[in-house]
Amino acid sequence: MALRDELRFRGSLADHPTDGTPGFDGGKKDAEKELPELGPEMADLQEKLFAHGYTEGKQRLLLVLQGMDTSGKGGILSHAVGLLDPGGMHLKSFKKPTREELSHDFLWRIEREVPAAGEIGIFDRSHYEDVLVVKVHQLTDAPEIERRYDAINAFEKNLVDSGTVIVKCMLHISKETQKERLLARLDDPTKQWKFKPEDVDERGYWDDYQKAYEIALERCNTDHAPWFVIPSDRKWYRNWAIGRLLRDHLAAMNLDWPAPDYDIAEQRARLEDEK
Amino acid sequence: MALRDELRFRGSLADHPTDGTPGFDGGKKDAEKELPELGPEMADLQEKLFAHGYTEGKQRLLLVLQGMDTSGKGGILSHAVGLLDPGGMHLKSFKKPTREELSHDFLWRIEREVPAAGEIGIFDRSHYEDVLVVKVHQLTDAPEIERRYDAINAFEKNLVDSGTVIVKCMLHISKETQKERLLARLDDPTKQWKFKPEDVDERGYWDDYQKAYEIALERCNTDHAPWFVIPSDRKWYRNWAIGRLLRDHLAAMNLDWPAPDYDIAEQRARLEDEK
Numbered sequence: 001m002a003l004r005d006e007l008r009f010r011g012s013l014a015d016h017p018t019d020g021t022p023g024f025d026g027g028k029k030d031a032e033k034e035l036p037e038l039g040p041e042m043a044d045l046q047e048k049l050f051a052h053g054y055t056e057g058k059q060r061l062l063l064v065l066q067g068m069d070t071s072g073k074g075g076i077l078s079h080a081v082g083l084l085d086p087g088g089m090h091l092k093s094f095k096k097p098t099r100e101e102l103s104h105d106f107l108w109r110i111e112r113e114v115p116a117a118g119e120i121g122i123f124d125r126s127h128y129e130d131v132l133v134v135k136v137h138q139l140t141d142a143p144e145i146e147r148r149y150d151a152i153n154a155f156e157k158n159l160v161d162s163g164t165v166i167v168k169c170m171l172h173i174s175k176e177t178q179k180e181r182l183l184a185r186l187d188d189p190t191k192q193w194k195f196k197p198e199d200v201d202e203r204g205y206w207d208d209y210q211k212a213y214e215i216a217l218e219r220c221n222t223d224h225a226p227w228f229v230i231p232s233d234r235k236w237y238r239n240w241a242i243g244r245l246l247r248d249h250l251a252a253m254n255l256d257w258p259a260p261d262y263d264i265a266e267q268r269a270r271l272e273d274e275k
Numbered sequence: 276m277a278l279r280d281e282l283r284f285r286g287s288l289a290d291h292p293t294d295g296t297p298g299f300d301g302g303k304k305d306a307e308k309e310l311p312e313l314g315p316e317m318a319d320l321q322e323k324l325f326a327h328g329y330t331e332g333k334q335r336l337l338l339v340l341q342g343m344d345t346s347g348k349g350g351i352l353s354h355a356v357g358l359l360d361p362g363g364m365h366l367k368s369f370k371k372p373t374r375e376e377l378s379h380d381f382l383w384r385i386e387r388e389v390p391a392a393g394e395i396g397i398f399d400r401s402h403y404e405d406v407l408v409v410k411v412h413q414l415t416d417a418p419e420i421e422r423r424y425d426a427i428n429a430f431e432k433n434l435v436d437s438g439t440v441i442v443k444c445m446l447h448i449s450k451e452t453q454k455e456r457l458l459a460r461l462d463d464p465t466k467q468w469k470f471k472p473e474d475v476d477e478r479g480y481w482d483d484y485q486k487a488y489e490i491a492l493e494r495c496n497t498d499h500a501p502w503f504v505i506p507s508d509r510k511w512y513r514n515w516a517i518g519r520l521l522r523d524h525l526a527a528m529n530l531d532w533p534a535p536d537y538d539i540a541e542q543r544a545r546l547e548d549e550k
Contacts, residue, residue, distance in 0.1 A: 051468040077362035087352035192535040193326040260467040270475045
């Protein structure tokens with residue numbers, strides 16, 4: 001079975017163990033060796049996508065990363081996403097919305113960050129926060145949350161119809177793993193800056209978050225933009241799986257080098273005949 | 276002599292050979308081995324910078340890349356800049372200005388792309404285009420060009436005074452190297468998409484561009500934001516030199532891990548005492 005089929009959201013988070021390694025036979029060392037080896041192929045595929053954007057193409061790719069604190073969105077950026085060429089990438093980390101952003105519809109700040117033709121866009125958090133943290137902390141009313149699932153599906157449908165491949169990944173960890181990682185941050189002087197006391201407060205809402213994720217994944221698990229659930233208790237598997245999903249989706253775009261729209265011989269002569 | 280001193284602009288482009296390898300003793304293989312070996316140290320330095328931005332710090336770094344077509348701005352992004360963590364990077368490629376951008380002062384679109392605290396900003400082309408291509412093609416009048424050198428110096432001074440280290444690099448190639456690289460693009464089906472017939476037109480203005488570069492480098496070679504001239508006929512030297520300059524400037528910021536602003540024992544107890 002293809003990795004994408006193994007990782008596709010299957011209707012309930014309970015069906016997705018946080019410590020599995022679907023589609024991967026080896027262990028940590030194997031994955032850490034295999035991931036960077038994907039680099040050259042990914043660079044080649046990415047450059048073909050970029051070349052199409054540079055000429056007449058409309059194709060884009062958008063990777064959406066969601067997950068609880070410590071699930072490893074940052075690790076994905078430095079490892080899997082780090083294999084890509086930054087020149088063809090548009091990365092946006094969505095923070096707590098500003099006053100101006102809140103005065104618009106929730107998709108306003110998202111729309112201006114979607115990748116351009118030829119680009120790979122990376123959303124570190126995304127429009128899904130507006131049905132996750134917003135729902136858990138009741139920052140808006142229930143009918144508005146309800147409206148947003150449909151709005152998200154319509155928004156993503158339009159992106160797909162206009163040439164975007166969307167890869168939505170939830171980095172799935174257990175509550176125990178989060179505790180271990182928060183404690184590890186406290187123990188390590190090179191990681192203490194990442195820790196905020198509010199992270200512990202948020203753990204009090206763990207079950208509410210899991211429920212909100214489950215609803216969001218179920219309501220927005222469309223054929224045009226399905227959700228993938230990445231078991232993320234093992235960092236090495238998480239990084240490998242995202243790298244492979246990126247590679248597989250790029251490869252499936254089936255792009256070749258665009259044909260030149262000028263006469264090669266004529267241009268060569270212009271260069272060679274310079275005085 | 277430190278690499279930064281060797282590469283600093285010395286008043287005339289004629290004093291900077293395009294095929295030199297200042298500060299580097301070995302050859303291609305050595306440089307291609309040494310550059311990726313800088314990766315872990317750069318990642319560590321970058322994370323310290325990012326950590327300060329995440330807490331209370333104001334420090335930023337801005338790398339400005341300028342150079343003639345084919346001088347290798349794209350190669351720098353995939354090689355030297357590719358060693359950085361995309362999560363702490365803000366890369367902006369400045370294209371031909373839009374109508375809206377042209378309706379503002381030339382610095383308007385630049386100011387909105389400067390790096391935030393903790394970030395490494397990368398400008399692929401920059402505000403210098405407004406005294407380069409604009410001057411060569413006389414897209415504005417002479418007094419306006421004249422005004423811009425001072426405006427750039429004041430703009431950069433303000434960036435530096437508010438916590439930004441600016442590293443301005445001109446990728447310096449010979450006219451012959453550009454010709455070879457354009458011909459190589461025509462010969463290679465995987466590179467033909469990069470070629471535009473206008474690139475050959477622009478070569479007709481080579482000397483005007485060199486003059487415009489020389490004036491811009493001289494007028495904006497300030498103590499707070501000096502220019503570096505990177506000999507770029509050899510791609511391997513160019514990539515190595517930019518990597519080393521980035522590493523050296525990051526190291527000179529002399530940042531350590533920020534101290535936590537919370538009580539570690541208290542937070543550990545909160546996590547361990549969870550029911």
